[in-house]
Amino acid sequence: MKLQSVFLYSLLGITLVGTSCKPKGTSSAVTGGAAEKTYVPPGKYDELYNFVSGGFSGQMSVYGLPSGRLLRVIPVFSVDPEKGWGYSEETKPMLNTSHGFVPWDDLHHVELSQTNGEVNGKWVFGNANNTPRIARIDLKTFRTAEIIELPNSAGNHSSPYGTENTEYVVAGTRFSVPADGAGSDVPISSYKENFKGHISFISVDKETGKMDLSFQIRTPGVNFDLARCGKAKSHGWFFFSCYNTEQANTLLEVNASKNDKDFIMAVNWKKAEEYLKAGKGKKVPVKYAHNTYNETTHTATSEFKNEVIVLDAAELKDICYFIPCPKSPHGCDVNPTGEYIVGSGKLAALLPVFSFDKIQTAIAEKQFEGEYGGIPVIKYEAALHGEVQKPGLGPLHTEFDANGFAYTSFFVSSEVVKWNVKELKVVDRVPTYYSVGHLCVPGGNTRKPYGKYVIAYNKITKDRYLPTGPELSQSAQLFDISGDKMQLILDFPTIGEPHYAQAAPAELFTKNQYKIYKIEENKHPYVAKGEAETKAVREGNKVHIYLTTIRSHIAPDNIEGVKVGDEVYFHVTNLEQDWDIPHGFAIKGANNGELLIMPGETTTLKWIPEKTGIFPMYCTDFCSALHQEMQGYVRVSPAGSNVPLTASIGKNAADEKAQK
Numbered sequence: 001m002k003l004q005s006v007f008l009y010s011l012l013g014i015t016l017v018g019t020s021c022k023p024k025g026t027s028s029a030v031t032g033g034a035a036e037k038t039y040v041p042p043g044k045y046d047e048l049y050n051f052v053s054g055g056f057s058g059q060m061s062v063y064g065l066p067s068g069r070l071l072r073v074i075p076v077f078s079v080d081p082e083k084g085w086g087y088s089e090e091t092k093p094m095l096n097t098s099h100g101f102v103p104w105d106d107l108h109h110v111e112l113s114q115t116n117g118e119v120n121g122k123w124v125f126g127n128a129n130n131t132p133r134i135a136r137i138d139l140k141t142f143r144t145a146e147i148i149e150l151p152n153s154a155g156n157h158s159s160p161y162g163t164e165n166t167e168y169v170v171a172g173t174r175f176s177v178p179a180d181g182a183g184s185d186v187p188i189s190s191y192k193e194n195f196k197g198h199i200s201f202i203s204v205d206k207e208t209g210k211m212d213l214s215f216q217i218r219t220p221g222v223n224f225d226l227a228r229c230g231k232a233k234s235h236g237w238f239f240f241s242c243y244n245t246e247q248a249n250t251l252l253e254v255n256a257s258k259n260d261k262d263f264i265m266a267v268n269w270k271k272a273e274e275y276l277k278a279g280k281g282k283k284v285p286v287k288y289a290h291n292t293y294n295e296t297t298h299t300a301t302s303e304f305k306n307e308v309i310v311l312d313a314a315e316l317k318d319i320c321y322f323i324p325c326p327k328s329p330h331g332c333d334v335n336p337t338g339e340y341i342v343g344s345g346k347l348a349a350l351l352p353v354f355s356f357d358k359i360q361t362a363i364a365e366k367q368f369e370g371e372y373g374g375i376p377v378i379k380y381e382a383a384l385h386g387e388v389q390k391p392g393l394g395p396l397h398t399e400f401d402a403n404g405f406a407y408t409s410f411f412v413s414s415e416v417v418k419w420n421v422k423e424l425k426v427v428d429r430v431p432t433y434y435s436v437g438h439l440c441v442p443g444g445n446t447r448k449p450y451g452k453y454v455i456a457y458n459k460i461t462k463d464r465y466l467p468t469g470p471e472l473s474q475s476a477q478l479f480d481i482s483g484d485k486m487q488l489i490l491d492f493p494t495i496g497e498p499h500y501a502q503a504a505p506a507e508l509f510t511k512n513q514y515k516i517y518k519i520e521e522n523k524h525p526y527v528a529k530g531e532a533e534t535k536a537v538r539e540g541n542k543v544h545i546y547l548t549t550i551r552s553h554i555a556p557d558n559i560e561g562v563k564v565g566d567e568v569y570f571h572v573t574n575l576e577q578d579w580d581i582p583h584g585f586a587i588k589g590a591n592n593g594e595l596l597i598m599p600g601e602t603t604t605l606k607w608i609p610e611k612t613g614i615f616p617m618y619c620t621d622f623c624s625a626l627h628q629e630m631q632g633y634v635r636v637s638p639a640g641s642n643v644p645l646t647a648s649i650g651k652n653a654a655d656e657k658a659q660k
């Protein structure tokens with residue numbers, strides 16, 4: 001055990017050295033011609049979309065490659081004043097959970113939907129690591145369309161990984177915890193007895209994308225880190241990396257680093273489906289939110305669900321198998337043929353590569369070394385294809401190209417290493433600046449990698465960019481891998497933590513893009529389809545204002561008769577039917593964000609005035625030469641006043657009265 005600790009601390013020591021000194025050749029690493037390879041002339045589109053997680057920002061960002069230009073930040077789990085996400089009444093339900101309104105999360109992994117193991121351009125999924133949730137983003141609109149909460153889970157790290165036809169996205173719990181509900185109040189010291197892992201299988205409708213928590217598999221209590229589905233020959237299986245097989249529940253830094261080997265868990269999900277159909281699952285009472293955004297009503301709804309079906313892996317012996325893997329594995333990656341599964345022990349000095357065929361033989365011949373928590377443990381040698389010797393320090397994650405090569409990131413030694421999957425020989429290595437986490441080869445997790453680039457997502461930037469106070473921008477680095485040697489061609493700053501990313505050719509997405517919402521198809525209950533339909537309606541202390549925006553005015557632009565303490569709902573319909581003409585909406589004193597309303601859309605801002613006076617409202621999104629004139633006034637009177645509620649445009653309420 002002493003030796004292991006020395007090994008652990010020597011790795012940590014290297015971390016400190018590696019991140020506090022500037023490696024040699026940080027600028028000379030970029031060779032001539034790099035600028036040409038990343039230059040996208042003004043007016044030209046990039047070749048690829050790169051979907052990058054925002055980590056602790058809770059959002060997803062979209063970059064063009066090879067330019068590295070930031071194209072969009074998609075709000076997912078965190079409120080976003082730029083888009084009005086989580087501020088408009090219509091989007092607030094998207095952030096509902098069984099814990100109430102949760103306006104933040106930690107988005108670690110992105111997953112593009114697939115058909116036959118290739119990216120199909122329909123959706124991208126993201127995980128919420130803190131309050132476990134999975135989101136589906138519709139790539140017609142680049143908007144979050146659905147968020148489903150995960151019961152019995154804590155720290156939803158090992159997600160969202162999809163099967164090769166996106167039959168399911170899966171989510172493994174990072175923290176094993178007692179199952180939700182009755183029986184969850186137990187001593188922490190009873191970890192071994194009471195803490196359980198749950199792997200969630202969320203089905204995805206092929207046409208609509210609609211998600212459903214189909215079932216969960218209950219496992220012994222360990223920490224699940226990452227996962228990948230089997231593909232081609234291994235379709236029907238899933239592979240999860242697990243650490244903390246020590247089942248430590250304090251000081252994991254040391255106590256979860258004791259065992260020489262942890263596990264990769266192989267799951268036969270087709271078998272699990274059979275058990276599900278045969279009624280072998282147990283209905284377990286839980287509470288979780290399922291939030292859906294409707295593009296016709298422009299409104300999200302939350303539905304709360306009360307049970308989930310759980311299959312117990314310790315009882316149903318042939319759905320889960322453990323494979324020993326050195327040491328605290330992070331990445332668990334399946335190559336394009338589906339035959340090889342690469343384990344990346346973040347405290348290991350070698351890379352084990354497992355063989356799907358050998359795993360199947362080992363299961364058939366029961367080559368087990370015992371059980372762990374009731375689950376068979378396959379003998380290491382029986383599952384192993386071979387080990388890559390001395391590849392680097394701290395392997396994290398592997399992606400693949402189309403030519404039989406793997407690219408592994410090494411956090412501790414800050415490098416990307418290219419190696420041959422069959423022969424297990426290192427063929428190239430390049431430094432990263434600094435401390436790379438995940439990698440992305442466009443399509444590198446599919447049956448047909450695109451394979452022209454590898455992008456490193458780095459945790460630390462140090463001296464890479466102009467100083468911006470105590471924190472520097474995080475970054476990505478683009479390498480050309482079209483030749484034998486990897487060539488660094490671009491650095492670009494990123495938002496939040498660029499934890500993981502995927503990329504695919506732009507044409508998969510550009511063909512489906514929404515340009516407007518058709519106003520005649522708008523089914524929002526408070527839509528105004530033209531200025532003639534604008535009005536103000538009082539229902540007790542609620543005031544509904546049907547308001548429209550079009551270049552360059554707001555209708556109505558004079559509202560009187562609102563009283564202190566009223567709940568005022570501005571239902572703003574953007575009448576524009578022209579691409580790229582959103583309008584914004586804000587009002588003085590609203591302790592809320594703004595709205596951003598797409599062409600043809602209706603969105604609502606709730607405002608409770610607390611003072612009397614005249615409150616200007618205006619368009620916040622620069623829309624035309626007379627954008628600055630796009631404004632109006634709301635008069636707020638005392639709570640008991642009898643100023644009548646009026647809404648007008650082109651004249652004042654008082655003028656109207658005078659005419660009568």
Ligand SMILES: [Cu+2]
Nearest residue numbers: 583619623630
């Ligand atoms: Cu405007």
